[in-house]
Amino acid sequence: MVRLSAFSLSIFTQRLSLLGISLALCCFSVSQLHAAPTKLGAASFETYISDDGEPARINALLEKVFKKAELNIQLQVMRQAFLGSSVLTGKLDGEFAYINLGEDTSNYVLSDVYLPIYLYAVSKDADVEAVKLFPHLKDNRVAIENRFANTPSFRLLKNIKWSRNPTTFDAFRQLADDRAPYLITSQLLARELNTLLANDNEETLHFSAKPLAKTGFQIAISKNVANAKSIVAQFNQTVSLMQDKGELNKPLALAWLSKDVNGDGIADFIGHSSITTASDVLDTAYSLDGKPTSDVSVFYIDGDRYATLEEARAALPAKENTSPRESLLDKTTYQQLLRRW
Known part of the structure; x- marks a missing residue:
């Protein structure tokens, strides 16, 4: 006859409990990994949104942001007439290019304006x-x-x-x-x-x-989506960091952006070596926050700060644009x- 002491039985029970917890965590991780994506829709909007190979700045921008934020988001482009009803019926979880011009937003969790x-x-x-x-x-x-x-x-x-x-x-x-x-x-x-x-x-x-x-463009997620607030919070944080580092310049096809990066109330100039060159002029900078630039604005190239335009240009590719941009x-x-x- 095999006899188990209280001590050995206690150890066996503890190990069995730990094994059960480990299996539960493993199953939870797998379920999270294979969880259905959050589906966000938008209507076609020339140069901004498309699904047929045309230039689509918003698509390109958001795909980059969602990847960086490790968010499982699926984008769908559809006719404007079907967009609202698709959200109401639950076929979509929200919109990825929501433009608020006086509409009722009480059913949505809205992100900050990303463009x-x-x-x-x-x-x-x-x-x-x-x-x-x-x-x-x-x-x-x-x-x-x-x-x-x-x-x-x-x-x-x-x-x-x-x-x-x-x-x-x-x-x-x-x-x-x-x-x-x-x-x-x-x-x-x-x-x-x-x-x-x-x-x-x-x-x-x-x-x-x-x-x-x-x-401005925002993501708008239905309040019926359980993790809507956490998605939006992660999105907002990631967008802000990517704006500051110039990672949105190329998807937007804009050499210079402007934003108050250092918090002094004056917008700064943001460029990125993937698209901005030393010959690109500042007066085309597109404002991300509506704040004005001034003589005390500083410059950020790939996230690095430069006090003057000359220093910023020295950090950029020197090639001249030989032909006008299409x-x-x-x-x-x-x-x-x-x-x-």
């Missing part, structure tokens, strides 16, 4: 440069995309003759055909059209004196528009 959107009035005519407020466009015909027009903020603007358009191309064509003397669009989109026009030796667009509205707008698609310009 601001500055909406300007643009025109072929230089008189737009005197426009500072929406009332300055009163009684004028103004082209605009439906994604902006169909929001509470714009529906409140009653004294403007809105010419609504389903796509960016249609909105730009309003200007090309002289059917609308003004267009409300994002600064980055207007820049891309100007690049296309300049490369074709056409007169470029003029901008209003300042942006008439400011919003526009992110497809020239073949816009060829007819260019002929009408």
